[in-house]
Amino acid sequence: MARKRFSEMHCGVAQALEALGDWWTLLIIRDAFFGVRRFTDFQASLGIARNILTDRLARLVDHGILDRIDVGDTGQRFEYRLTPKGEGLLPVLTALREWSDDWVFGPGREPVVATEKATGRPVPKMRVRGADGRELARHDLRIVPGPGASTQTLEMLARRPRAKQARQT
Amino acid sequence: MARKRFSEMHCGVAQALEALGDWWTLLIIRDAFFGVRRFTDFQASLGIARNILTDRLARLVDHGILDRIDVGDTGQRFEYRLTPKGEGLLPVLTALREWSDDWVFGPGREPVVATEKATGRPVPKMRVRGADGRELARHDLRIVPGPGASTQTLEMLARRPRAKQARQT
DNA sequence: CGAAAATGGTTGCGAAACGCAACTATTTAC
DNA sequence: GTAAATAGTTGCGTTTCGCAACCATTTTCG
Numbered sequence: 001m002a003r004k005r006f007s008e009m010h011c012g013v014a015q016a017l018e019a020l021g022d023w024w025t026l027l028i029i030r031d032a033f034f035g036v037r038r039f040t041d042f043q044a045s046l047g048i049a050r051n052i053l054t055d056r057l058a059r060l061v062d063h064g065i066l067d068r069i070d071v072g073d074t075g076q077r078f079e080y081r082l083t084p085k086g087e088g089l090l091p092v093l094t095a096l097r098e099w100s101d102d103w104v105f106g107p108g109r110e111p112v113v114a115t116e117k118a119t120g121r122p123v124p125k126m127r128v129r130g131a132d133g134r135e136l137a138r139h140d141l142r143i144v145p146g147p148g149a150s151t152q153t154l155e156m157l158a159r160r161p162r163a164k165q166a167r168q169t
Numbered sequence: 170m171a172r173k174r175f176s177e178m179h180c181g182v183a184q185a186l187e188a189l190g191d192w193w194t195l196l197i198i199r200d201a202f203f204g205v206r207r208f209t210d211f212q213a214s215l216g217i218a219r220n221i222l223t224d225r226l227a228r229l230v231d232h233g234i235l236d237r238i239d240v241g242d243t244g245q246r247f248e249y250r251l252t253p254k255g256e257g258l259l260p261v262l263t264a265l266r267e268w269s270d271d272w273v274f275g276p277g278r279e280p281v282v283a284t285e286k287a288t289g290r291p292v293p294k295m296r297v298r299g300a301d302g303r304e305l306a307r308h309d310l311r312i313v314p315g316p317g318a319s320t321q322t323l324e325m326l327a328r329r330p331r332a333k334q335a336r337q338t
Numbered sequence: 339c340g341a342a343a344a345t346g347g348t349t350g351c352g353a354a355a356c357g358c359a360a361c362t363a364t365t366t367a368c
Numbered sequence: 369g370t371a372a373a374t375a376g377t378t379g380c381g382t383t384t385c386g387c388a389a390c391c392a393t394t395t396t397c398g
Contacts, residue, residue: 006192010280012266013199015273017192023175030182033307035330039346045325049386054347064272075394078346079332085272087307091264094297097181099261103233103254104184109317111179112326116299117311126295128263130285138202138256142286148278156214157281161204163248191355208375218357223376244365247375 010150016092019063024048024056029086030093032066037079065089091126098125179319185261188232193217193225195265198251198258201235206248234258260295267294 006014020026024046031045043053057080060066065086070076094114101110102125114123127135145154175183189195193215200214212222226249229235234255239245263283270279271294283292296304314323 006196011199012269012274012280013262014196015269016265017195019269019273022192023186026186027175027183030180034312034325035332037330037332040344041331043346049388050347051349051387052385072394076346077394082307088268088272090297090307091295092261092268093182095260095264095295096185099257100181100184100188103257104188105181105317110315111181111317111319111322112312113315114297115311115313116305117309119300120311121300123297123305123310124300126260126264126297128259128283128292128295131288131290131293136285136292138251138259140286141292142284142289143203143281144284146279146282148274148280150280153280156203161206161210163204163206209373212375218359219376220358220378221356224355241365245375246365 010152011156019065021056021059024052025060026093026096028053028056028060029065029082029089032080032082032086033090033093037081039078039080042080060086094126179321180325188234190225190228193221194229195262197222197225197229198234198255199262201249201251201255202259202262206250208247208249211249229255263295 006018009015009018020029027046028042028048031042036042036045039053039057042048042057043050046053048056057066057068061068061080063085064083066080067083068078068080071079097112097114101107105111115121116123128141130136130140143157145157149157175187178184178187189198196215197211197217200211205211205214208222208226211217211226212219215222217225226235226237230237230249232254233252235249236252237247237249240248266281266283270276274280284290285292297310299305299309312326314326318326
Protein backbone atom coordinates (compact mmCIF):
# COMPACT_ATOMS: atom_id res chain seq x y z
CA MET A 1 0.00 0.00 0.00
CA ALA A 2 1.72 3.10 -1.19
CA ARG A 3 -0.64 5.99 -0.77
CA LYS A 4 -2.53 6.50 2.39
CA ARG A 5 -6.04 7.82 1.95
CA PHE A 6 -7.13 10.92 3.78
CA SER A 7 -10.83 10.45 3.25
CA GLU A 8 -11.41 9.03 6.70
CA MET A 9 -9.70 11.96 8.39
CA HIS A 10 -12.41 14.28 9.60
CA CYS A 11 -10.48 17.42 8.79
CA GLY A 12 -11.12 20.03 6.15
CA VAL A 13 -7.56 20.29 5.01
CA ALA A 14 -7.28 16.52 4.69
CA GLN A 15 -10.57 16.35 2.80
CA ALA A 16 -9.42 19.00 0.39
CA LEU A 17 -6.18 17.13 -0.16
CA GLU A 18 -8.09 13.92 -0.71
CA ALA A 19 -10.15 15.52 -3.46
CA LEU A 20 -7.23 17.27 -5.06
CA GLY A 21 -5.37 13.97 -5.03
CA ASP A 22 -1.82 14.95 -5.73
CA TRP A 23 0.20 17.79 -7.08
CA TRP A 24 -0.58 17.30 -10.76
CA THR A 25 -4.19 17.84 -9.90
CA LEU A 26 -3.74 21.43 -8.84
CA LEU A 27 -1.66 22.18 -11.90
CA ILE A 28 -4.39 20.74 -14.07
CA ILE A 29 -6.86 22.98 -12.29
CA ARG A 30 -4.58 25.96 -12.73
CA ASP A 31 -4.54 25.25 -16.47
CA ALA A 32 -8.31 24.90 -16.44
CA PHE A 33 -8.53 28.36 -14.86
CA PHE A 34 -6.41 29.63 -17.73
CA GLY A 35 -8.95 28.21 -20.15
CA VAL A 36 -7.39 24.89 -21.12
CA ARG A 37 -10.09 22.31 -21.83
CA ARG A 38 -8.72 19.60 -24.09
CA PHE A 39 -6.84 16.45 -23.13
CA THR A 40 -4.11 17.18 -25.63
CA ASP A 41 -3.72 20.75 -24.47
CA PHE A 42 -3.34 19.74 -20.82
CA GLN A 43 -0.81 17.17 -21.88
CA ALA A 44 1.21 19.59 -23.98
CA SER A 45 1.03 22.36 -21.41
CA LEU A 46 2.04 20.31 -18.39
CA GLY A 47 4.23 17.61 -19.88
CA ILE A 48 2.35 15.09 -17.76
CA ALA A 49 2.30 11.43 -18.79
CA ARG A 50 -0.87 10.61 -20.68
CA ASN A 51 -2.00 7.73 -18.51
CA ILE A 52 -1.56 9.86 -15.40
CA LEU A 53 -3.47 12.68 -17.02
CA THR A 54 -6.27 10.25 -17.85
CA ASP A 55 -6.40 9.15 -14.25
CA ARG A 56 -6.33 12.66 -12.80
CA LEU A 57 -8.98 14.00 -15.11
CA ALA A 58 -11.26 11.07 -14.31
CA ARG A 59 -10.72 11.63 -10.61
CA LEU A 60 -11.50 15.32 -10.91
CA VAL A 61 -14.69 14.47 -12.78
CA ASP A 62 -15.60 11.96 -10.06
CA HIS A 63 -15.10 14.65 -7.45
CA GLY A 64 -17.30 17.07 -9.35
CA ILE A 65 -14.50 19.55 -9.94
CA LEU A 66 -14.45 19.17 -13.71
CA ASP A 67 -17.20 18.26 -16.15
CA ARG A 68 -16.39 16.07 -19.11
CA ILE A 69 -18.68 17.14 -21.90
CA ASP A 70 -19.01 15.95 -25.45
CA VAL A 71 -18.74 18.93 -27.74
CA GLY A 72 -18.65 16.92 -30.98
CA ASP A 73 -21.08 17.97 -33.68
CA THR A 74 -21.32 14.57 -35.33
CA GLY A 75 -18.97 12.20 -33.52
CA GLN A 76 -17.52 12.78 -30.08
CA ARG A 77 -14.93 15.25 -28.92
CA PHE A 78 -14.43 16.01 -25.28
CA GLU A 79 -13.75 19.04 -23.19
CA TYR A 80 -13.10 19.31 -19.49
CA ARG A 81 -14.60 22.38 -17.87
CA LEU A 82 -14.54 23.69 -14.33
CA THR A 83 -17.73 23.20 -12.35
CA PRO A 84 -18.77 25.74 -9.68
CA LYS A 85 -17.01 23.47 -7.17
CA GLY A 86 -13.91 23.70 -9.32
CA GLU A 87 -14.20 27.48 -9.64
CA GLY A 88 -14.41 27.57 -5.86
CA LEU A 89 -10.75 26.66 -5.82
CA LEU A 90 -9.78 30.16 -6.92
CA PRO A 91 -8.82 31.20 -3.37
CA VAL A 92 -6.67 28.09 -3.02
CA LEU A 93 -4.74 28.73 -6.23
CA THR A 94 -4.46 32.40 -5.39
CA ALA A 95 -3.14 31.69 -1.92
CA LEU A 96 -0.51 29.33 -3.33
CA ARG A 97 0.61 31.82 -5.95
CA GLU A 98 0.75 34.68 -3.49
CA TRP A 99 2.73 32.61 -1.04
CA SER A 100 5.40 31.89 -3.61
CA ASP A 101 5.36 35.52 -4.70
CA ASP A 102 6.11 36.45 -1.10
CA TRP A 103 8.51 33.69 -0.11
CA VAL A 104 9.96 32.02 -3.18
CA PHE A 105 10.32 34.71 -5.84
CA GLY A 106 10.23 37.73 -3.56
CA PRO A 107 8.84 41.23 -4.11
CA GLY A 108 9.64 42.62 -7.55
CA ARG A 109 10.27 39.19 -9.03
CA GLU A 110 6.71 37.92 -9.48
CA PRO A 111 6.40 36.05 -12.77
CA VAL A 112 2.73 36.96 -13.14
CA VAL A 113 0.40 39.53 -11.60
CA ALA A 114 -3.35 39.23 -11.24
CA THR A 115 -5.18 42.36 -12.28
CA GLU A 116 -8.83 43.35 -12.32
CA LYS A 117 -10.18 43.10 -15.82
CA ALA A 118 -12.47 46.08 -15.21
CA THR A 119 -9.86 48.52 -13.95
CA GLY A 120 -6.51 46.98 -14.80
CA ARG A 121 -5.36 47.49 -11.26
CA PRO A 122 -3.50 44.72 -9.44
CA VAL A 123 -5.59 42.53 -7.16
CA PRO A 124 -4.69 43.06 -3.49
CA LYS A 125 -3.23 40.10 -1.66
CA MET A 126 -5.70 37.78 -0.03
CA ARG A 127 -5.40 37.67 3.74
CA VAL A 128 -7.20 36.09 6.65
CA ARG A 129 -9.15 38.99 8.14
CA GLY A 130 -11.39 39.44 11.14
CA ALA A 131 -14.92 40.85 11.04
CA ASP A 132 -13.43 44.34 11.40
CA GLY A 133 -11.23 43.82 8.35
CA ARG A 134 -7.96 43.66 10.20
CA GLU A 135 -5.46 41.01 9.17
CA LEU A 136 -5.25 38.04 11.51
CA ALA A 137 -2.15 36.00 12.22
CA ARG A 138 -1.86 32.47 13.48
CA HIS A 139 -2.10 33.39 17.15
CA ASP A 140 -5.15 35.58 16.68
CA LEU A 141 -7.18 32.53 15.76
CA ARG A 142 -8.89 29.94 17.88
CA ILE A 143 -10.13 26.79 16.22
CA VAL A 144 -13.31 25.53 17.85
CA PRO A 145 -15.59 22.59 17.07
CA GLY A 146 -18.13 23.32 14.35
CA PRO A 147 -21.67 21.99 13.88
CA GLY A 148 -20.30 18.91 12.11
CA ALA A 149 -17.64 18.07 14.68
CA SER A 150 -17.03 14.38 15.29
CA THR A 151 -15.61 12.84 18.44
CA GLN A 152 -12.37 12.55 16.51
CA THR A 153 -12.40 16.30 15.92
CA LEU A 154 -13.20 17.00 19.55
CA GLU A 155 -10.37 14.94 20.91
CA MET A 156 -7.97 16.47 18.44
CA LEU A 157 -8.93 19.95 19.58
CA ALA A 158 -8.78 18.92 23.24
CA ARG A 159 -5.19 17.71 22.92
CA ARG A 160 -2.87 20.25 24.47
CA PRO A 161 0.33 20.00 22.49
CA ARG A 162 3.56 19.67 24.37
CA ALA A 163 6.19 22.30 23.95
CA LYS A 164 9.47 22.96 25.64
CA GLN A 165 8.16 25.92 27.61
CA ALA A 166 5.50 23.76 29.25
CA ARG A 167 8.01 21.15 30.32
CA GLN A 168 8.23 22.00 34.01
CA THR A 169 4.72 23.01 34.97
CA MET B 170 11.92 8.42 -12.49
CA ALA B 171 8.74 8.55 -10.51
CA ARG B 172 8.13 12.11 -9.48
CA LYS B 173 8.50 14.95 -11.86
CA ARG B 174 10.00 18.08 -10.42
CA PHE B 175 8.20 21.36 -10.70
CA SER B 176 11.15 23.54 -9.77
CA GLU B 177 11.95 24.45 -13.35
CA MET B 178 8.41 25.57 -14.05
CA HIS B 179 8.36 29.32 -13.81
CA CYS B 180 4.96 29.46 -12.18
CA GLY B 181 3.99 30.44 -8.67
CA VAL B 182 1.60 27.58 -8.14
CA ALA B 183 4.15 25.06 -9.34
CA GLN B 184 6.83 26.61 -7.13
CA ALA B 185 4.58 26.40 -4.11
CA LEU B 186 3.81 22.79 -4.88
CA GLU B 187 7.49 22.06 -5.28
CA ALA B 188 8.22 23.42 -1.82
CA LEU B 189 5.26 21.74 -0.20
CA GLY B 190 6.34 18.50 -1.83
CA ASP B 191 3.38 16.22 -1.39
CA TRP B 192 0.20 15.91 0.56
CA TRP B 193 1.72 14.79 3.85
CA THR B 194 3.62 18.03 3.90
CA LEU B 195 0.56 20.24 4.23
CA LEU B 196 -0.86 18.00 6.92
CA ILE B 197 2.40 18.30 8.82
CA ILE B 198 2.16 22.06 8.47
CA ARG B 199 -1.44 22.00 9.61
CA ASP B 200 -0.34 20.14 12.73
CA ALA B 201 2.46 22.64 13.22
CA PHE B 202 -0.13 25.43 13.12
CA PHE B 203 -1.98 23.56 15.84
CA GLY B 204 1.15 23.62 17.96
CA VAL B 205 2.64 20.20 17.31
CA ARG B 206 6.44 20.34 17.44
CA ARG B 207 7.82 16.91 18.23
CA PHE B 208 8.66 14.08 15.87
CA THR B 209 6.71 11.60 17.93
CA ASP B 210 3.69 13.85 18.15
CA PHE B 211 3.55 14.39 14.40
CA GLN B 212 3.85 10.65 13.95
CA ALA B 213 1.09 9.82 16.40
CA SER B 214 -1.19 12.56 15.15
CA LEU B 215 -0.90 11.79 11.46
CA GLY B 216 -0.21 8.07 11.42
CA ILE B 217 2.52 8.74 8.88
CA ALA B 218 5.35 6.22 8.45
CA ARG B 219 8.39 7.30 10.40
CA ASN B 220 10.84 7.26 7.52
CA ILE B 221 8.50 9.34 5.43
CA LEU B 222 8.06 11.77 8.30
CA THR B 223 11.83 12.06 8.63
CA ASP B 224 12.10 12.87 4.95
CA ARG B 225 9.27 15.42 4.93
CA LEU B 226 10.50 17.24 8.01
CA ALA B 227 14.00 17.45 6.57
CA ARG B 228 12.62 18.79 3.32
CA LEU B 229 10.55 21.41 5.13
CA VAL B 230 13.62 22.49 7.05
CA ASP B 231 15.57 22.70 3.76
CA HIS B 232 12.87 24.91 2.33
CA GLY B 233 12.94 27.18 5.36
CA ILE B 234 9.36 26.41 6.35
CA LEU B 235 10.26 24.72 9.62
CA ASP B 236 13.19 25.24 11.96
CA ARG B 237 14.72 22.24 13.69
CA ILE B 238 15.97 23.44 17.02
CA ASP B 239 17.64 21.65 19.88
CA VAL B 240 15.69 22.30 23.05
CA GLY B 241 17.64 19.84 25.22
CA ASP B 242 18.99 21.16 28.51
CA THR B 243 21.80 18.65 28.80
CA GLY B 244 21.60 16.30 25.85
CA GLN B 245 19.69 16.93 22.65
CA ARG B 246 15.97 16.97 22.06
CA PHE B 247 14.47 18.46 18.95
CA GLU B 248 11.49 20.54 18.07
CA TYR B 249 10.22 21.63 14.69
CA ARG B 250 8.78 25.11 14.63
CA LEU B 251 7.21 27.20 11.91
CA THR B 252 9.38 29.95 10.46
CA PRO B 253 7.79 33.19 9.19
CA LYS B 254 7.79 31.57 5.75
CA GLY B 255 5.91 28.67 7.26
CA GLU B 256 3.44 30.95 9.02
CA GLY B 257 2.89 32.62 5.67
CA LEU B 258 1.06 29.46 4.65
CA LEU B 259 -1.91 30.40 6.81
CA PRO B 260 -3.92 31.67 3.83
CA VAL B 261 -3.22 28.45 1.94
CA LEU B 262 -4.43 26.22 4.77
CA THR B 263 -7.39 28.49 5.37
CA ALA B 264 -8.38 28.45 1.70
CA LEU B 265 -8.22 24.66 1.63
CA ARG B 266 -10.32 24.31 4.77
CA GLU B 267 -12.89 26.83 3.60
CA TRP B 268 -13.16 25.13 0.24
CA SER B 269 -14.01 21.80 1.84
CA ASP B 270 -16.39 23.55 4.22
CA ASP B 271 -18.20 24.93 1.18
CA TRP B 272 -18.00 21.97 -1.17
CA VAL B 273 -17.26 18.79 0.73
CA PHE B 274 -18.98 19.10 4.10
CA GLY B 275 -21.45 21.81 3.17
CA PRO B 276 -22.95 24.63 5.26
CA GLY B 277 -23.88 23.55 8.76
CA ARG B 278 -21.59 20.54 8.70
CA GLU B 279 -18.21 22.17 9.22
CA PRO B 280 -16.08 20.04 11.57
CA VAL B 281 -14.19 23.07 12.87
CA VAL B 282 -14.72 26.80 12.86
CA ALA B 283 -12.03 29.46 13.07
CA THR B 284 -12.85 32.22 15.53
CA GLU B 285 -11.10 35.38 16.54
CA LYS B 286 -9.41 34.88 19.86
CA ALA B 287 -10.10 38.49 20.82
CA THR B 288 -13.84 38.53 20.16
CA GLY B 289 -14.85 34.92 19.80
CA ARG B 290 -16.60 35.71 16.55
CA PRO B 291 -16.17 33.47 13.54
CA VAL B 292 -13.59 34.55 11.01
CA PRO B 293 -15.21 35.62 7.71
CA LYS B 294 -14.38 33.51 4.67
CA MET B 295 -11.35 34.57 2.74
CA ARG B 296 -12.12 35.74 -0.79
CA VAL B 297 -10.26 37.21 -3.71
CA ARG B 298 -11.29 40.87 -3.65
CA GLY B 299 -10.59 43.88 -5.80
CA ALA B 300 -9.23 47.19 -4.58
CA ASP B 301 -12.79 48.30 -3.85
CA GLY B 302 -13.39 45.28 -1.64
CA ARG B 303 -15.80 43.51 -3.96
CA GLU B 304 -15.40 39.79 -4.44
CA LEU B 305 -13.82 38.79 -7.73
CA ALA B 306 -14.58 35.63 -9.69
CA ARG B 307 -12.46 33.86 -12.23
CA HIS B 308 -13.57 35.96 -15.17
CA ASP B 309 -13.01 39.25 -13.38
CA LEU B 310 -9.30 38.56 -13.35
CA ARG B 311 -6.66 39.08 -15.96
CA ILE B 312 -3.27 37.51 -15.44
CA VAL B 313 -0.51 39.67 -16.86
CA PRO B 314 3.28 39.28 -16.88
CA GLY B 315 4.95 40.47 -13.70
CA PRO B 316 8.38 42.06 -13.17
CA GLY B 317 9.96 38.61 -12.96
CA ALA B 318 8.33 37.19 -16.08
CA SER B 319 10.46 34.84 -18.15
CA THR B 320 10.06 34.14 -21.85
CA GLN B 321 8.40 30.90 -20.75
CA THR B 322 5.83 32.89 -18.79
CA LEU B 323 5.24 35.26 -21.67
CA GLU B 324 4.56 32.54 -24.18
CA MET B 325 2.26 30.77 -21.77
CA LEU B 326 0.22 33.92 -21.31
CA ALA B 327 0.21 34.60 -25.06
CA ARG B 328 -1.28 31.19 -25.82
CA ARG B 329 -4.96 31.58 -26.67
CA PRO B 330 -6.60 28.38 -25.50
CA ARG B 331 -8.84 26.53 -27.89
CA ALA B 332 -12.44 26.02 -26.99
CA LYS B 333 -15.40 24.68 -28.86
CA GLN B 334 -16.84 28.14 -29.44
CA ALA B 335 -13.74 29.24 -31.30
CA ARG B 336 -13.69 26.23 -33.58
CA GLN B 337 -14.78 27.86 -36.81
CA THR B 338 -13.19 31.31 -36.86
C1' DC C 339 -14.00 9.76 -51.66
C1' DG C 340 -9.55 8.34 -49.56
C1' DA C 341 -5.28 9.22 -46.99
C1' DA C 342 -3.27 11.54 -43.35
C1' DA C 343 -3.36 13.86 -39.23
C1' DA C 344 -5.48 14.99 -34.88
C1' DT C 345 -7.87 13.45 -30.77
C1' DG C 346 -8.39 10.87 -26.65
C1' DG C 347 -7.09 7.61 -24.80
C1' DT C 348 -4.95 2.25 -23.10
C1' DT C 349 -1.18 -1.09 -22.25
C1' DG C 350 3.33 -2.80 -20.72
C1' DC C 351 7.55 -2.06 -18.52
C1' DG C 352 11.20 -0.40 -15.37
C1' DA C 353 12.24 2.95 -11.71
C1' DA C 354 11.10 5.57 -7.77
C1' DA C 355 8.28 6.37 -3.71
C1' DC C 356 5.58 4.64 0.01
C1' DG C 357 3.99 1.82 4.25
C1' DC C 358 5.30 -1.37 7.67
C1' DA C 359 7.90 -3.45 11.00
C1' DA C 360 12.13 -4.13 13.29
C1' DC C 361 16.13 -2.21 15.06
C1' DT C 362 19.34 1.46 17.23
C1' DA C 363 21.38 5.07 19.88
C1' DT C 364 20.74 8.76 23.00
C1' DT C 365 18.22 10.94 26.72
C1' DT C 366 15.07 11.20 30.51
C1' DA C 367 12.25 9.30 34.36
C1' DC C 368 11.83 6.48 38.33
C1' DG D 369 20.55 1.32 37.51
C1' DT D 370 16.84 -0.07 34.90
C1' DA D 371 12.98 1.15 32.06
C1' DA D 372 10.73 4.07 29.08
C1' DA D 373 10.66 7.84 25.83
C1' DT D 374 12.73 10.21 21.86
C1' DA D 375 14.29 10.60 17.27
C1' DG D 376 15.35 8.48 14.10
C1' DT D 377 17.49 4.40 10.37
C1' DT D 378 17.28 0.09 7.71
C1' DG D 379 15.25 -3.60 4.92
C1' DC D 380 11.58 -5.38 2.39
C1' DG D 381 7.43 -5.84 -0.33
C1' DT D 382 3.74 -3.15 -2.70
C1' DT D 383 2.01 0.77 -5.25
C1' DT D 384 2.44 4.50 -8.16
C1' DC D 385 4.69 7.11 -11.69
C1' DG D 386 6.94 8.29 -16.20
C1' DC D 387 7.89 6.73 -20.72
C1' DA D 388 7.07 4.89 -24.98
C1' DA D 389 4.33 2.29 -28.00
C1' DC D 390 0.01 1.22 -29.58
C1' DC D 391 -5.07 1.83 -30.83
C1' DA D 392 -9.83 3.37 -32.25
C1' DT D 393 -12.46 7.33 -33.72
C1' DT D 394 -12.96 11.70 -35.80
C1' DT D 395 -11.64 15.52 -38.55
C1' DT D 396 -9.07 17.73 -42.23
C1' DC D 397 -7.36 18.15 -46.78
C1' DG D 398 -6.43 17.15 -51.63
